[in-house]
Amino acid sequence: MDRQDYEFTYSDEYKLYSFVSEGRKGSIIKLVQFQLLKADRYNLAFGDWSPTMGGIDDMTVTDNGDMEMVLSTVVQIAKTFLSSNPGKSIQFSGSTAGRTRLYQIILNMNYEIISQQFEILGLLHGKWHKFEKNVNYEVFLISKLL
Amino acid sequence: MKEQADKPKGKKYTGGTPNLNELEGIDLFPEKTAKARAILEKYPVPEHLLKRSSK
Numbered sequence: 316m317d318r319q320d321y322e323f324t325y326s327d328e329y330k331l332y333s334f335v336s337e338g339r340k341g342s343i344i345k346l347v348q349f350q351l352l353k354a355d356r357y358n359l360a361f362g363d364w365s366p367t368m369g370g371i372d373d374m375t376v377t378d379n380g381d382m383e384m385v386l387s388t389v390v391q392i393a394k395t396f397l398s399s400n401p402g403k404s405i406q407f408s409g410s411t412a413g414r415t416r417l418y419q420i421i422l423n424m425n426y427e428i429i430s431q432q433f434e435i436l437g438l439l440h441g442k443w444h445k446f447e448k449n450v451n452y453e454v455f456l457i458s459k460l461l
Numbered sequence: 462m463k464e465q466a467d468k469p470k471g472k473k474y475t476g477g478t479p480n481l482n483e484l485e486g487i488d489l490f491p492e493k494t495a496k497a498r499a500i501l502e503k504y505p506v507p508e509h510l511l512k513r514s515s516k
Contacts, residue, residue, distance in 0.1 A: 360493040
Protein backbone atom coordinates (compact mmCIF):
# COMPACT_ATOMS: atom_id res chain seq x y z
CA MET A 316 0.00 0.00 0.00
CA ASP A 317 1.46 3.29 -1.05
CA ARG A 318 -1.13 5.84 -0.03
CA GLN A 319 -0.12 9.07 1.64
CA ASP A 320 -3.44 9.88 3.24
CA TYR A 321 -6.79 8.31 4.09
CA GLU A 322 -10.04 8.81 2.24
CA PHE A 323 -12.37 11.06 4.18
CA THR A 324 -15.99 12.13 4.18
CA TYR A 325 -17.48 15.49 5.06
CA SER A 326 -20.79 16.82 6.33
CA ASP A 327 -23.26 18.88 4.32
CA GLU A 328 -21.73 22.18 5.36
CA TYR A 329 -18.08 21.09 5.18
CA LYS A 330 -17.53 21.69 8.91
CA LEU A 331 -17.11 18.10 10.15
CA TYR A 332 -14.96 15.39 8.58
CA SER A 333 -14.23 11.76 9.36
CA PHE A 334 -11.77 9.12 8.28
CA VAL A 335 -10.58 5.77 9.58
CA SER A 336 -7.05 5.31 10.87
CA GLU A 337 -5.81 1.78 10.14
CA GLY A 338 -2.88 0.65 12.25
CA ARG A 339 -1.48 -1.72 14.81
CA LYS A 340 -4.33 -1.03 17.22
CA GLY A 341 -6.98 -1.61 14.61
CA SER A 342 -9.45 0.76 12.95
CA ILE A 343 -10.02 4.04 14.74
CA ILE A 344 -12.51 6.66 13.58
CA LYS A 345 -11.06 10.17 13.54
CA LEU A 346 -13.18 13.30 13.49
CA VAL A 347 -11.95 16.71 12.38
CA GLN A 348 -14.11 19.71 13.20
CA PHE A 349 -13.96 23.35 12.16
CA GLN A 350 -15.71 25.38 14.84
CA LEU A 351 -16.68 28.97 14.19
CA LEU A 352 -14.81 31.49 16.35
CA LYS A 353 -15.91 34.67 14.63
CA ALA A 354 -17.08 35.81 11.21
CA ASP A 355 -14.19 34.52 9.14
CA ARG A 356 -12.19 32.39 11.52
CA TYR A 357 -12.56 28.74 12.51
CA ASN A 358 -10.74 26.58 15.00
CA LEU A 359 -9.45 23.23 13.76
CA ALA A 360 -9.62 20.36 16.23
CA PHE A 361 -9.47 16.63 15.81
CA GLY A 362 -9.60 13.50 17.90
CA ASP A 363 -10.79 9.92 18.16
CA TRP A 364 -14.48 9.08 18.02
CA SER A 365 -15.49 6.84 20.90
CA PRO A 366 -18.64 4.84 20.07
CA THR A 367 -19.12 3.93 23.73
CA MET A 368 -18.85 7.53 24.89
CA GLY A 369 -20.64 8.94 21.87
CA GLY A 370 -18.06 11.67 21.96
CA ILE A 371 -14.48 12.69 21.36
CA ASP A 372 -11.23 12.68 23.25
CA ASP A 373 -8.61 14.92 21.69
CA MET A 374 -6.08 14.16 24.42
CA THR A 375 -5.85 10.49 23.50
CA VAL A 376 -2.47 9.25 22.36
CA THR A 377 -3.73 6.74 19.83
CA ASP A 378 -0.34 5.27 18.96
CA ASN A 379 -1.75 3.49 15.93
CA GLY A 380 1.55 3.66 14.06
CA ASP A 381 0.22 5.86 11.25
CA MET A 382 0.76 9.37 12.58
CA GLU A 383 2.17 10.66 9.30
CA MET A 384 -0.83 9.45 7.31
CA VAL A 385 -3.23 10.85 9.90
CA LEU A 386 -1.61 14.28 9.82
CA SER A 387 -1.36 14.22 6.04
CA THR A 388 -5.09 13.49 5.93
CA VAL A 389 -5.80 16.40 8.27
CA VAL A 390 -3.81 18.65 5.91
CA GLN A 391 -5.94 17.46 2.99
CA ILE A 392 -9.09 18.09 5.02
CA ALA A 393 -7.92 21.61 5.86
CA LYS A 394 -7.37 22.24 2.16
CA THR A 395 -10.87 21.02 1.37
CA PHE A 396 -12.34 23.21 4.08
CA LEU A 397 -10.54 26.34 2.87
CA SER A 398 -11.47 25.65 -0.75
CA SER A 399 -15.10 25.13 0.22
CA ASN A 400 -15.20 28.21 2.43
CA PRO A 401 -13.47 31.00 0.50
CA GLY A 402 -12.16 33.87 2.60
CA LYS A 403 -12.13 31.86 5.83
CA SER A 404 -9.11 31.21 8.04
CA ILE A 405 -8.18 28.26 10.22
CA GLN A 406 -6.63 28.73 13.63
CA PHE A 407 -5.03 25.74 15.31
CA SER A 408 -2.58 24.60 17.95
CA GLY A 409 -1.79 21.27 19.55
CA SER A 410 -3.44 19.86 22.65
CA THR A 411 0.04 19.81 24.12
CA ALA A 412 3.27 21.70 23.47
CA GLY A 413 4.64 18.54 21.88
CA ARG A 414 1.80 18.34 19.40
CA THR A 415 2.12 22.01 18.52
CA ARG A 416 5.79 21.36 17.89
CA LEU A 417 4.82 18.46 15.64
CA TYR A 418 2.57 20.73 13.58
CA GLN A 419 5.47 23.17 13.35
CA ILE A 420 7.68 20.43 11.91
CA ILE A 421 5.04 19.48 9.33
CA LEU A 422 4.69 23.11 8.23
CA ASN A 423 8.48 23.42 8.03
CA MET A 424 8.74 20.28 5.89
CA ASN A 425 6.01 21.34 3.48
CA TYR A 426 6.37 25.12 3.61
CA GLU A 427 7.48 25.67 0.01
CA ILE A 428 4.45 23.86 -1.36
CA ILE A 429 1.91 25.04 1.21
CA SER A 430 2.95 28.69 0.89
CA GLN A 431 2.14 28.67 -2.82
CA GLN A 432 -1.53 28.35 -2.00
CA PHE A 433 -1.85 29.43 1.60
CA GLU A 434 -0.79 32.25 3.86
CA ILE A 435 0.54 31.08 7.24
CA LEU A 436 0.83 33.22 10.34
CA GLY A 437 2.23 32.18 13.70
CA LEU A 438 1.61 33.55 17.18
CA LEU A 439 4.73 34.02 19.24
CA HIS A 440 4.98 35.84 22.57
CA GLY A 441 1.62 37.52 22.03
CA LYS A 442 2.25 38.77 18.49
CA TRP A 443 1.31 37.41 15.08
CA HIS A 444 4.07 37.04 12.54
CA LYS A 445 4.38 35.78 9.02
CA PHE A 446 5.44 32.16 9.30
CA GLU A 447 9.16 31.49 9.14
CA LYS A 448 10.72 28.08 9.18
CA ASN A 449 12.39 26.89 12.36
CA VAL A 450 10.58 29.31 14.65
CA ASN A 451 8.54 27.64 17.40
CA TYR A 452 5.14 29.32 17.29
CA GLU A 453 2.37 28.72 19.82
CA VAL A 454 -0.63 28.99 17.50
CA PHE A 455 -1.02 28.96 13.71
CA LEU A 456 -3.42 30.73 11.37
CA ILE A 457 -3.82 29.61 7.76
CA SER A 458 -5.78 31.25 4.95
CA LYS A 459 -6.10 30.38 1.31
CA LEU A 460 -4.52 32.95 -0.95
CA LEU A 461 -7.15 34.56 -3.17
CA MET B 462 4.54 13.48 3.36
CA LYS B 463 4.01 15.48 0.21
CA GLU B 464 1.51 18.19 -0.49
CA GLN B 465 -0.19 18.39 -3.83
CA ALA B 466 -1.56 21.58 -5.31
CA ASP B 467 -4.59 19.83 -6.71
CA LYS B 468 -8.34 19.78 -6.27
CA PRO B 469 -9.82 19.27 -2.82
CA LYS B 470 -10.34 15.63 -1.90
CA GLY B 471 -13.04 13.88 0.07
CA LYS B 472 -16.55 12.54 -0.34
CA LYS B 473 -19.83 13.78 0.99
CA TYR B 474 -21.21 11.88 3.97
CA THR B 475 -23.88 9.41 2.91
CA GLY B 476 -24.50 7.44 6.08
CA GLY B 477 -22.87 5.40 8.81
CA THR B 478 -21.63 6.06 12.30
CA PRO B 479 -20.96 8.67 13.50
CA ASN B 480 -23.57 10.77 11.74
CA LEU B 481 -21.60 13.79 10.56
CA ASN B 482 -24.64 15.86 9.70
CA GLU B 483 -26.17 15.37 13.15
CA LEU B 484 -22.91 16.16 14.93
CA GLU B 485 -21.99 19.11 12.75
CA GLY B 486 -23.87 21.63 14.86
CA ILE B 487 -22.37 20.39 18.12
CA ASP B 488 -19.04 21.65 19.40
CA LEU B 489 -17.16 18.39 19.89
CA PHE B 490 -14.10 20.13 21.31
CA PRO B 491 -15.50 22.82 23.64
CA GLU B 492 -12.31 23.26 25.65
CA LYS B 493 -10.21 23.79 22.55
CA THR B 494 -12.78 26.17 21.11
CA ALA B 495 -12.82 28.21 24.32
CA LYS B 496 -9.04 28.37 24.33
CA ALA B 497 -8.99 29.43 20.68
CA ARG B 498 -11.59 32.15 21.31
CA ALA B 499 -9.53 33.49 24.20
CA ILE B 500 -6.46 33.68 21.97
CA LEU B 501 -8.45 35.41 19.26
CA GLU B 502 -9.74 38.05 21.65
CA LYS B 503 -6.42 38.61 23.35
CA TYR B 504 -4.26 38.62 20.24
CA PRO B 505 -6.10 40.02 17.20
CA VAL B 506 -4.30 39.65 13.90
CA PRO B 507 -3.00 42.95 12.50
CA GLU B 508 -4.77 43.77 9.24
CA HIS B 509 -1.53 44.26 7.33
CA LEU B 510 -0.63 40.61 7.91
CA LEU B 511 -3.83 39.41 6.26
CA LYS B 512 -2.71 39.93 2.72
CA ARG B 513 -4.48 36.93 1.22
CA SER B 514 -3.42 37.59 -2.31
CA SER B 515 -1.42 35.23 -4.43
CA LYS B 516 2.05 36.21 -5.49
